[in-house]
Amino acid sequence: MPPAKKRTRRYDSAKVRAAVLAQFGHVADAVTGLAPDRLDRPTGLGAWTVSDLAAHVAWIADSLAGSLDRPPAAQLPAKGALLPHQWPFTTVELSGRIADAARETLGGAPLPELYERAGRRLAEALAAHDDDRVLDLWIGPMRLGDFLVTRTVELVVHTDDLNRAAGLDVPLDRQALAACTRLLADALAEKAPGGAVEMRVPPFAVVQCVEGPRHTRGTPPNVVETDPLTWIRLATGRTDWATERDAARVSASGERADLSALLPLMA
Numbered sequence: 001m002p003p004a005k006k007r008t009r010r011y012d013s014a015k016v017r018a019a020v021l022a023q024f025g026h027v028a029d030a031v032t033g034l035a036p037d038r039l040d041r042p043t044g045l046g047a048w049t050v051s052d053l054a055a056h057v058a059w060i061a062d063s064l065a066g067s068l069d070r071p072p073a074a075q076l077p078a079k080g081a082l083l084p085h086q087w088p089f090t091t092v093e094l095s096g097r098i099a100d101a102a103r104e105t106l107g108g109a110p111l112p113e114l115y116e117r118a119g120r121r122l123a124e125a126l127a128a129h130d131d132d133r134v135l136d137l138w139i140g141p142m143r144l145g146d147f148l149v150t151r152t153v154e155l156v157v158h159t160d161d162l163n164r165a166a167g168l169d170v171p172l173d174r175q176a177l178a179a180c181t182r183l184l185a186d187a188l189a190e191k192a193p194g195g196a197v198e199m200r201v202p203p204f205a206v207v208q209c210v211e212g213p214r215h216t217r218g219t220p221p222n223v224v225e226t227d228p229l230t231w232i233r234l235a236t237g238r239t240d241w242a243t244e245r246d247a248a249r250v251s252a253s254g255e256r257a258d259l260s261a262l263l264p265l266m267a
Contacts, residue, residue, distance in 0.1 A: 010182055011084070012175075013131050016148050019175035021123060023155040027057050028115040030170040031162065039111075043165040050166045051111070053158060058114040060154050064147070065121035073134045073141035081134060081141045084149040085186035088235075088266040090139040097138065152179040157236050160229065172229075178204045181228045184235040187265050196256045200225040212256055222254030237264035 031054040039051040048056070073081075082090070109117075131145025142150075156177055159170050185205035196212025198220040199205075210222070226234070230249045233239040241260035244250040252258060 010186075011145075011149050011179055013145050013148075015175045016145070016152065016179055017126055019173045019179060020148055020151050020155065021119075021126070022173040023152070023159060023176040024057070024061050024119060024122065026170050026173065027054070027155070027159055027162065028119060030168050031057075031166075032112040032115050034111075034166065038166045041165055043161055045161060050162065053162060053165070054111055055114060057155065057158050057162075058111070058118045060151065060158075061122040062114070062118035064151065065118070065125040067135045067137065068125040068129050068133065068144070070136060073136040076134065076141055081143050081146065082137075082139060084146045084183050085190050087139070087142075087147075087150045088153075088184065088187045089191070091266055094138060149179050149183055152176040153183055153232075153236075156180040157232060157238075160232070160238070177228055180232060181205050184232060184265060188235070188259075188262065191265060192259075192262050197222040197224060197254070197259070199259070201228055201231045204228055205231075210256055210259075220254075222257040224250065224252045224257050224259060226250045234263050235265045237267035 031050075034050070034054075039049065039054070041050045042048075043050060043053050045053065126148075129144055131143060131148075133144040134141050135144055135147055137147070152175075156172055157180070159172060162168055163170055181201050181204040185199060185201055185207045188199060189207040189209045192209045192211070194211035195208040197208070197210040199207050199209055200223065202225070213221070226244065226249060230239070230244055234241065234244060234250075241250070241258070241263055245252065
């Protein structure tokens, strides 16, 4: 497994910043004019409606701006700040707290108002801070540059959720999709370190994972390959391994190539 610090170099800061703003803008353009019948549709994410999910996306941007308004973390732990590929494993226990914070912050304001405010605050905050600014988050300290990579996951995943729930066709920014795919692939390698399986998500990611014999040349004995959106849905629990194998959206060859026990990485 490659050292964690090398993984962070896979992300181009300027591209990630542009991708976060672009993907937020795509969602804003799509949801702020939705009719009530679409806003009331269920999302399959607990009791959330499309309106609730759209408001949550606004909160993602607004809360990041709010984090940059607070003082930076006073002191980093000895092990350093949290890295992007470690972030997925910190989120499960925070879901209830995040939902409560979103309700308190947003206060039920109309979506156009929420998105205008959040988009403006986010753009201003990012322009005022560089990547080394340390955020004092509930999950621990993170560099702004690293935390922004995790925002591509939130935005891409929830854009896909909105598209399916509301019958939309919100585009996925290519750089946001790339960063999201790479982060989740790196998280798989973090969860199951090793070199027995090669996980391919062309054109964005290839990682080695799972304990066992490591190949040194030629075609690996265990290969899993899928497309970015299927991988993201698998990693976040939006679909399951058997469904995607049966639909031929995942190919898996080799006796160690069944990753079902490792998925989802986050939900």
